[in-house]
Amino acid sequence: MTMNPVDTLDAGALERPNDTAFFWKGETWTYARLQGDVNFVAAYLSNKGIDIHDRIALHLPNSPHLLICLLACFRLGAVAVPINNRFKAQELTSVFQRVEPRYYIGSKAFESEILRVGETLIPANSRLIFSTISEFDREAWQSPAVDSSDMIRGRRSSPDDVMLLLPTSGTTGDPKVVIHTAKTLSAVTKQYQALGLQDDDIMLTASPIVHAGGLFNFLSSLRRTGPMVMLGAFDAHSVLDEIEARRCTWFKGLPFMFDQLARAQTERYRDTSSLRLCVSSGDVCSAKVQQDFLDLFGCPLSSAWACTEAATSLAICPKDNVAFLGSPSGRYRITDETGLAVPRTQPGELWVEGPNVSPGYWISPSEIERHAQGWFRTGDIMSEGNDGALRFFGRQKNLIIKGGSNISPVEVETAIRAHPDVQDAAVFGIPDEQLGETLGALIEAVDVQSFPGVADILQATRHRISDYKVPDHAIAVGQIPRAANGKIDRKSLLEIFYRETANSVRPATKIGHSR
Secondary structure, three states: OOOOHHHHHHHHHHHOOOOEEEEEOOEEEEHHHHHHHHHHHHHHHHHOOOOOOOEEEEEOOOOHHHHHHHHHHHHHOOEEEEOOOOOOHHHHHHHHHHHOOOEEEEEHHHHHHHHHHOOOOOOHHHEEEEOOOOOOOHHHOOOOOOOOHHHHHOOOOOOOOEEEEEEOOOOOOOOOEEEEEHHHHHHHHHHHHHHOOOOOOOEEEOOOOOOHHHHHHHHHHHOOOOOEEEOOOOOHHHHHHHHHHHOOOEEEEOHHHHHHHHHHHHHOOOOOOOOOEEEEEOOOOOHHHHHHHHHHHOOOEEEEEOOOOOOOOEEEEOOOOEEEEOOOOOEEEEEOOOOOEOOOOOOEEEEEEOOOOOOEEEEEOOEEEEOHHHOEEEEEEEEEOOOOOEEEEEEHHHOEEEOOEEEOHHHHHHHHHOOOOEEEEEEEEEEEOOOEEEEEEEEEEOOOOOOOOHHHHHHHHOOOOOHHHOOOEEEEEOOOOEOOOOOEOHHHHHHHHHHHOOOOOOOHHHOOEOO
């Protein structure tokens, strides 16, 4: 059965009105309070002429405003369009030209970029900008809203209608706009059970709600009896403080978050004994980080594969880089470049299909780019073992081709990180006239003072991977560059390497610490 998020909200408000839906700073939103605020905003938008299928751009940071506006859109049958808070005017223009939003709700913090977009795409009278979002105040809305909840409840989109548009940041080109429907959102949130989320868990989320990970966390929390604790942004000390204060049991984040949590806990102890399960997603989580987290917190750290187009398709990986099918109703296959299945244990591109998979990309109000026969080509390289486990090798576009051999940077990074003196590593291709590409590596030390040097690290790596996969050139850096989403900023690796080596490529054995 397809459950619209407002159906679960209404059920919660009816069956347990005084139970907590979410915590925000010092405030508590019960299901009854949340339902009242959602109806208020839905009525406000209705009075502005918003109707079913109209797109509403939500340019807000983590806040009650964002959660309430999302649900208000769903209440109206309108399409919510959460906007990446880091988008600049050019990216905003690209998204708005395709989405054609009927209304814009944003924060004063992002107004300078919106002003650069101009009024052609979003007229001034179709914008509502809050000077502060620290608390939800009905008086901050610019015109009185009439409680028209009976009329609003009559506006229902069908399970297959577009309900949510998620612009992805991407690494090249314009952002893609991923479509989700009531049907796919219902399947996504249901599949959180495969991540070990139980009805009475107290979930903490510090991920941006405008991104798929944070948004799906919130929507899945509405399906349960346990509350969600929301932070404005990730800060390791704040997360640990909230876990201790709220007795949180479940946390999902990016690998770098768990590394920082371990460091923060070492700096100042917090009682985190309430933690039952943590899930790393969005990037490779090394075995070292998982083991260190378990040793320090006594809580297992599992890994899950997910993406904006097909959230939680593959879930719970007890070993480094291994995942299992998380959806009993979903399917996957591993293919070569022609779309044919590869032999078991051989790497290929992962394709997924299922009720949680986005139907495609939004091109314009009259055009959708649908996935062929429902199959989404993920662009991720995986192999399937004889035990049915899937091993992740990296993004197809990030593969390094050295002398005709495909090399996964993730595999090499994992081998380098296994050294006890290595905190982090990033591997990339360096253009080479003879081989096409050679391998470069940036290495971050656990302790700069006791770091043995990159030559020793690479020598140890030879015991873990084939010689041709060992980086040809490497330097030590103070910190591996990461993008706003916490993933390795792979576009900057070669530039950093050239800059630190003064544009010369030297053998790894002759390269020491960079300044």
